Amino acid sequence: MDIKTADIGGFVAQAQKTLAEQVQLPAGYTVAWSGQFEYMERAAKRLKMVVPITLLLIFILLYCSFRNITEPTIVMLTIPFSLIGGIWLVYWLGFNLSIGVYVGFIALAGTAAETGVMVLSFIDIEMDKLREQKQAPLTAAEIRATTEAATALRVRPVAITSLANIVGLIPIMWASGTGADVTQRVAAPAMGGMLTVLILSLLVFPVVYSLVLQFQESRKLGGAS
Numbered sequence: 349m350d351i352k353t354a355d356i357g358g359f360v361a362q363a364q365k366t367l368a369e370q371v372q373l374p375a376g377y378t379v380a381w382s383g384q385f386e387y388m389e390r391a392a393k394r395l396k397m398v399v400p401i402t403l404l405l406i407f408i409l410l411y412c413s414f415r416n417i418t419e420p421t422i423v424m425l426t427i428p429f430s431l432i433g434g435i436w437l438v439y440w441l442g443f444n445l446s447i448g449v450y451v452g453f454i455a456l457a458g459t460a461a462e463t464g465v466m467v468l469s470f471i472d473i474e475m476d477k478l479r480e481q482k483q484a485p486l487t488a489a490e491i492r493a494t495t496e497a498a499t500a501l502r503v504r505p506v507a508i509t510s511l512a513n514i515v516g517l518i519p520i521m522w523a524s525g526t527g528a529d530v531t532q533r534v535a536a537p538a539m540g541g542m543l544t545v546l547i548l549s550l551l552v553f554p555v556v557y558s559l560v561l562q563f564q565e566s567r568k569l570g571g572a573s
Contacts, residue, residue, distance in 0.1 A: 356384055356385050356388060357385065357388060357444075358444070360381050360385045363381075364381070367379065388446070388447065391447045392447070395447070395450055398454070399450070399454065402454055402457070402458075403424070403457070406424070406457065406458060406461050407420050407424055410423055410424070410461065410465065413465055413469075414465075414468075414469075414472075418560060418564075419468050419472075419557075422464075422468070422553070422556055422557060422560065423461050423464040423465065423468070424461075426460075426464065426548060426552060426553065426556065427457050427460050427461060429544065429548050429552060430456065430457070430460035430541055430544050430545045430548050431453060431456060431457070431460075431537070431541055431544075432541075432544045433540040433541045433542065433543045433544035433545070434452065434453060434456050434536065434537030434538065434539075434540045434541035434544075435537075435540075436540055437536050437537070437539060437540025437541075438533075438536050438537055438540065441532075441536055443532075443533050443536060446533055448530050448531075448532075448533030448534045449533045449534070449536070449537055451534050452533065452534045452535060452536060452537030452538050453537045453541075455534075455537075455538050456537050456538045456541040456542075456545075459513065459538065459541075459542070459545060460541070460545045460548065463506060463509060463510070463545055463548075463549045464548070464549060464553055466502065466505065466506065466509075466549075467499065467502050467506065467549050467550075467553050467554065468553065468557055470498050470499075470501065470502050471494070471495055471498040471499065471554065471557060473498070474494050474495075474497065474498040475491070475494055475498075475561065478490065478494050485565055486561075486565050487565075488562045488565075488566075491558055491561045491562050491565065492558055492562075495554045495557065495558040495561070496554065498554075499550060499553075499554040502549075502550075503550060506546060506549045506550055507546060507550075510542045510543070510545055510546040510549075511542075511546075513538065513539075513542045514539055514542050514543070517535045517538060517539040518539075520532060520534075520535040521535055521536065521539060
């Protein structure tokens, strides 16, 4: 059968419910759902393995980059915030959750982590310079000021990265040929999510990291006293 809706999983679930309520199969008979639904179920099972492995690999790569647990943890905890824009765009376009949408969210998570690394690395560089100059524990005001200054220097690279990704995905969203329905569902999460990644990297990341640095510095002062 060929259905008009793109929600194959929802259609099959409703059909299974109706079949169970209205049809009594004779002994020795079984019903199997095949075709695109079968392929979708197989892909969903693979995604249950791929998504956790992907997040674990992102965390390992972040740890290799920063050589500590704090900064990778900050990046991983803020990744869900970066997905908000993708969720809203998928909802606004009326797309159902599908394999393509999941793939788009995986790509978005990687991009969000990459952008966060860029911002946090630059903040670390500026903090190291300040520590070398002062040769003493930093105050909360100094940490906030340095974080703001470092983030301000990264506005242009972060904005260019986000806007370049968005502009590059616009032709995919406007496409209407064969396969466009699949590529649009991959591109939509990334396109919408890059807007929240931009906000995340320039407003949320620096604030969270500044608070963490202030807490770490206060612990150093407490230990020294």
